[in-house]
Structure formats: C-alpha cells, structure tokens
Amino acid sequence: MDEVVLHLMDATxxxxxxxxxxxxxxxxxxxxGIFSANLSLHKGTILGLVGPNGxxxxxxxxxxxxxxxxxxxxxxxxxxxxxxxLSDEHLRKLVGHMPEQVRWQGxxxxxxxxLEIGEMRQVSESRIDGLLKxxxxxxxxxxxxxxxxxxxxxxxTLAAALLGSPKILLLDEPLNGLDPVAAAAFVVLLGKxxxxxxSIVLSSHQVEGLVEIIDRLALMHRGQILTEGTMIExxxxxxxxxxxxxxxxxxxxxxxxxxxxxxxxxxxxxxKDWKAVLAKSEPxxxxxxxxxxxxxxxxxxxxxxxxxxxCAATGQSIEDVGLEVSSTAVLPLRTFRGEEE
Amino acid sequence: MSDFSRIMLFAKRLxxxxxxxxxxxxxxxxxLLFIPGMxxxxxxxxxxxxxxxxxxxxxxxxxxxxxxxxxxxxMCAVLLSYDSxxxxxxxxxxxxxxxxxxxxxxxxxxxxxxxxRAILGPTWVLLxxxxxxxxxxxxxxxxxxxxxxxxTSTALILLWxxxxxxxxxxxxxxxxxxxxxGVGLWFLFTFLWALVTTMVAYASGVSIGQxxxxxxxxxxxxxxxxxxxxxxxxxxxxxxxxIDRGIAAWQSWAMALVWTVLPSWLFVRRMEKILP
Numbered sequence: 001m002d003e004v005v006l007h008l009m010d011a012t013x014x015x016x017x018x019x020x021x022x023x024x025x026x027x028x029x030x031x032x033g034i035f036s037a038n039l040s041l042h043k044g045t046i047l048g049l050v051g052p053n054g055x056x057x058x059x060x061x062x063x064x065x066x067x068x069x070x071x072x073x074x075x076x077x078x079x080x081x082x083x084x085x086l087s088d089e090h091l092r093k094l095v096g097h098m099p100e101q102v103r104w105q106g107x108x109x110x111x112x113x114x115l116e117i118g119e120m121r122q123v124s125e126s127r128i129d130g131l132l133k134x135x136x137x138x139x140x141x142x143x144x145x146x147x148x149x150x151x152x153x154x155x156x157t158l159a160a161a162l163l164g165s166p167k168i169l170l171l172d173e174p175l176n177g178l179d180p181v182a183a184a185a186f187v188v189l190l191g192k193x194x195x196x197x198x199s200i201v202l203s204s205h206q207v208e209g210l211v212e213i214i215d216r217l218a219l220m221h222r223g224q225i226l227t228e229g230t231m232i233e234x235x236x237x238x239x240x241x242x243x244x245x246x247x248x249x250x251x252x253x254x255x256x257x258x259x260x261x262x263x264x265x266x267x268x269x270x271x272k273d274w275k276a277v278l279a280k281s282e283p284x285x286x287x288x289x290x291x292x293x294x295x296x297x298x299x300x301x302x303x304x305x306x307x308x309x310x311c312a313a314t315g316q317s318i319e320d321v322g323l324e325v326s327s328t329a330v331l332p333l334r335t336f337r338g339e340e341e
Numbered sequence: 342m343s344d345f346s347r348i349m350l351f352a353k354r355l356x357x358x359x360x361x362x363x364x365x366x367x368x369x370x371x372x373l374l375f376i377p378g379m380x381x382x383x384x385x386x387x388x389x390x391x392x393x394x395x396x397x398x399x400x401x402x403x404x405x406x407x408x409x410x411x412x413x414x415x416m417c418a419v420l421l422s423y424d425s426x427x428x429x430x431x432x433x434x435x436x437x438x439x440x441x442x443x444x445x446x447x448x449x450x451x452x453x454x455x456x457x458r459a460i461l462g463p464t465w466v467l468l469x470x471x472x473x474x475x476x477x478x479x480x481x482x483x484x485x486x487x488x489x490x491x492x493t494s495t496a497l498i499l500l501w502x503x504x505x506x507x508x509x510x511x512x513x514x515x516x517x518x519x520x521x522x523g524v525g526l527w528f529l530f531t532f533l534w535a536l537v538t539t540m541v542a543y544a545s546g547v548s549i550g551q552x553x554x555x556x557x558x559x560x561x562x563x564x565x566x567x568x569x570x571x572x573x574x575x576x577x578x579x580x581x582x583x584i585d586r587g588i589a590a591w592q593s594w595a596m597a598l599v600w601t602v603l604p605s606w607l608f609v610r611r612m613e614k615i616l617p
Binding site: 062066089092093097099103106112117119121157164 | 444
C-alpha cells in the first residue's frame with residue numbers, strides 16, 4: 001500500500017441550523033453534515049468522491065481543506081498510529097483547494113487575481129506565470145476577470161489551487177464549464193500531477209467519465225462514507241459481480257429456458273435487435289444461444305459501473321429515485337462503538 | 342516575507358481595487374463638494390452662522406467644515422466597504438481565500454486596512470486642501486497639534502464606519518442586506534441621534550432646546566460618547582477651548598479607543614469563524 005499522506009479519523013462536522021422558538025429566537029441546532037468520517041489519502045493516487053446531491057461531498061472537501069473546523073475527530077498527516085494531528089493552518093499549507101464554480105469578477109486582471117492568492121501562500125511571481133501557462137491562460141494574463149468565460153474561470157480556479165505546489169489537491173466539480181478538449185487536457189494534467197506524487201481528491205458528478213484515471217473510490221450518502229477502496233474492492237464489498245452485456249438481432253431469446261432467472265437479467269427489445277444485461281456470468285450460455293440459432297452481435301463482460309455501485313450502496317434505484325434529491329433531513333442511523341446516534 | 346509585510350501587501354491590493362473602482366469615481370465629486378467646499382464656505386470672512394456667531398479661528402472653521410466628513414466621507418466609507426466580504430462570499434472567492442495558509446485574523450486585518458485606506462487617502466488629500474483654503478481665505482495656518490487632532494479624528498471616524506460596514510458585510514449573505522445595514526447605521530448616527538438625545542433628555546426631565554441650558558448640554562455631551570459622530574466632534578472640541586460640554590479630553594480619547602478596539606475585535610473574531 002502507498003504511503004498515507006492524510007488520514008481523517010472519526011471526523012465530524014454538522015452544519016448549524018436556525019431553529020427559532022418563541023422564547024429562543026436565536027436557537028440553533030446541529031443539522032446534516034459529515035458523520036464520523038474515516039478516510040485515508042495515499043500518496044500519488046486519485047480518489048473519486050461519489051454520492052447523490054446533498055450527500056456531503058463539498059462539506060467533506062471543505063473539512064479536508066481546513067475551511068470547516070472539525071467538531072470531533074482529527075486529521076493526521078500519516079496513518080492514525082504514526083501521524084501527528086494537523087491543525088487547520090497546517091492543513092491549509094498542505095492542501096490546494098479548488099472550490100466549485102468560483103465566479104471571478106471585477107476589473108482586476110487574471111494575473112493580479114492569482115498574485116493576490118499567491119501572496120497569501122508566499123508564492124513567487126515567476127511560478128504564477130508558469131501556472132497560468134499550465135492551465136492555458138497565458139494569452140489572457142492581462143484580461144479583466146469580467147471578460148472570462150465560465151471555462152476560463154474554472155482554469156483560473158485550478159491555477160489558484162495549484163499555487164504553492166500542494167501535496168494534496170482537492171477538486172470540487174472541476175469539469176464544470178470546461179469544453180470537451182479542455183476536459184480531456186485536464187484529465188491529462190491530473191495524470192501528470194499524480195505521477196509527481198500529488199494526492200488528488202475529486203468530487204464530480206461526471207465521475208463516470210473519469211473512472212479510467214481514478215485509483216480509489218469513496219461512496220457517500222447522507223453525510224457518511226459508505227465504503228472506500230479500489231473499484232474492484234468496492235464492487236466486492238457491495239457483492240456486485242461482473243456484468244455480461246449481450247446484444248443480438250431479431251427477437252430476444254427466452255432466457256428462462258437456459259436457467260437464467262428473471263431477477264438476474266434485464267432485457268430490452270428494440271424493433272430489429274435486442275440487448276440483455278446479466279447480473280452474473282453464465283458459463284456456456286453463448287454456445288447454447290448460437291446453437292439455437294440466435295444471432296449474437298456482441299458479448300461483453302464488464303465491471304459494475306459507478307452508478308450501479310452507488311445504487312447498490314444507497315439502496316436507491318434509478319427508476320425509483322429519478323431526479324428527486326435524497327432527503328438529508330433525517331439523520332442517518334449509524335453505530336458508534338455499540339451505540340446508535 | 343514577514344506576516345506584517347504579507348498583511349500590508351494584501352491590504353494594498355484591496356485598497357487599490359477600491360480606490361480605482363467606479364464607485365470611487367462617482368463619490369469623488371461628492372467628497373470634493375462636501376469637504377473643501379464646506380471649508381471654502383465657512384472660511385468666508387462675511388459668514389454669519391445661526392445665532393449671530395462668526396467663526397474666528399482656523400480650527401473653528403475646520404470644526405464646522407467637519408460636517409462634510411460626517412455627511413460625505415462616512416457615507417463613502419460605507420459605500421466602498423459594504424461588499425468587502427459579502428461579494429467575495431457570494432462569488433466563491435472567499436472560500437478560496439479561507440483555504441490559504443494565511444491566518445484568518447491576518448486576512449481580516451488586511452481587509453480592515455485595505456477598505457479604510459481606500460477612503461482615508463482621498464479624504465486626507467481633501468482635508469489638506471481644506472487647510473490650504475482656510476489659510477488662503479483667513480490668512481491663518483492651523484497649528485501642528487490642531488492638524489494632528491483633525492487628521493487623526495477624521496481617520497478614526499472613517500475607520501469606525503468601515504468596521505461597522507465590514508461587520509455587516511460578514512454577517513449577510515447578500516449585498517442588499519449589507520448595504521441596508523451600513524446605510525441604516527449611518528442614518529442612525531448622522532440624523533437620528535439628535536432624536537435619541539431628545540428622547541433621553543425628555544425622559545430625564547431635562548428641558549429640551551433651550552440655549553445655554555447646562556443640564557441639556559451635559560446630557561447631550563454624555564450621550565454623544567455613544568455615537569461615533571459624537572465622539573468625532575468631542576475629539577475636535579478638545580482643540581476648541583471655548584466649547585465645554587462637560588467631557589474631558591481623556592474621556593473622548595478613551596471612547597475613541599473603545600470604538601476602535603471593540604468592532605475591530607468583533608470583526609477579526611467573526612472572520613476567524615466565518616463559513617464560506
């Protein structure tokens with residue numbers, strides 16, 4: 001296993017919410033947030049944070065960036081036995097944070113905006129010019145912030161996060177507003193940073209497209225990290241087998257004849273062809289289908305994808321949930337050393 | 342780079358941003374009319390104030406001209422700083438700043454200094470013009486001590502309004518509320534304070550509005566310590582021996598210290614705990 005560069009131990013942060021009462025108009029209660037998160041970041045790896053809207057991804061990133069103070073738990077600079085506890089200020093030195101959608105505005109130039117952040121991190125001017133070149137803004141150095149497009153603003157935010165060569169990079173929805181070419185270039189840049197030993201945490205709704213570069217995956221739901229590991233480890237933890245996708249021409253076969261139960265197969269019949277997804281591998285099925293005269297066009301065995309993992313972990317299904325935001329009003333039940341919260 | 346240099350550098354950036362902003366260009370003519378304009382008017386040798394009084398020293402003329410600071414410069418201080426925190430918070434830049442290793446208290450101090458110096462610079466230049474105007478019109482220079490008190494008091498009142506506005510800006514999530522709070526506070530201390538004084542006097546059984554009523558003057562002097570504008574005038578009155586409102590110079594300077602330290606401390610504390 002790679003060296004651990006950051007370890008969250010039982011880290012908790014719950015947002016403070018107004019709950020006024022007649023005689024207590026300023027009363028506040030603790031609402032949703034992050035509950036007892038345990039997470040290790042490994043050197044030179046990319047961790048994808050995935051969860052439905054309101055799962056707490058941004059809150060977790062802010063905790064890791066030293067912006068939100070931990071209400072309980074701790075952050076260590078190594079694994080929990082060997083590492084020292086980091087203060088918020090130490091954490092901020094270690095981490096480069098790219099918040100979601102910074103709306104840079106004003107008559108200030110791109111260079112001045114970055115210089116301002118750079119001075120707060122004690123970064124030299126020459127490094128700033130280099131970073132602007134790296135994110136593709138060298139031709140816009142003297143442009144006022146008001147004239148930047150959304151994609152350019154994202155690039156500028158990324159440059160700000162890279163200031164001071166942080167060991168850990170936290171990226172919240174970094175692909176928002178980037179055109180496809182820029183997004184591809186961004187993925188290449190992440191790969192280079194990873195090779196240099198930078199640990200990257202990536203929260204994105206478009207994680208599906210980033211699966212190829214993600215080393216580890218953390219599934220979040222209602223303020224908790226449900227599971228974390230490599231894609232294969234997560235799939236095993238969730239008891240998800242490899243799926244078999246079959247496509248063919250004509251009418252779809254009756255799979256029950258071949259011993260495949262209805263529960264473990266999804267069949268879609270189109271006008272001229274059909275598609276079936278088997279939850280488990282079925283040895284010998286392809287041979288039987290061909291022998292019975294079915295025209296099989298493709299046969300593909302694949303790992304379960306992120307959406308399937310998320311649905312399995314949260315108990316949600318795409319059909320049931322649709323676009324509904326999962327309720328965060330109800331605090332999750334979780335066992336804390338034998339006691340339920 | 343030392344912490345001090347870092348704070349000063351950040352403050353300079355914030356100052357330049359405000360100093361060169363469109364709203365400063367809009368407010369400059371107002372400041373020009375209010376500060377040197379009032380000095381020009383009150384230094385007229387033929388001026389007769391209500392009650393038949395004629396100002397006869399340079400400090401007295403500048404004391405009356407300080408109304409320009411109270412009405413114009415303080416309002417500009419509010420308008421320059423009302424979005425210092427709320428705008429950055431709404432745009433997400435604050436989150437980026439809060440994730441930097443520069444301590445939040447240092448960032449807060451830089452914000453105070455940046456916003457304050459942006460209004461202080463032009464105001465001091467215009468005050469200097471006022472001193473020159475008074476010299477030209479009355480043939481009398483302001484003494485060094487008078488000058489020091491005048492410039493320092495003006496700097497302090499601007500700082501207090503900047504601090505109130507920054508505090509409001511840090512508590513509000515949108516700029517409309519921030520500006521309402523700043524302008525509301527300015528309105529209270531500039532226009533409504535006389536009403537507060539009158540109500541307290543009435544409740545205390547002091548005759549209201551009678552000239553040379555010692556009890557009224559003492560009460561008004563005491564209550565003025567609770568208003569930044571009142572403390573400003575108390576500070577200027579320390580250089581006018583003919584005015585006695587029952588407040589000693591040390592009391593005025595002590596209250597000036599309270600008005601400076603308390604909101605500064607509150608703002609720094611607020612910034613240390615602020616959430617993006």
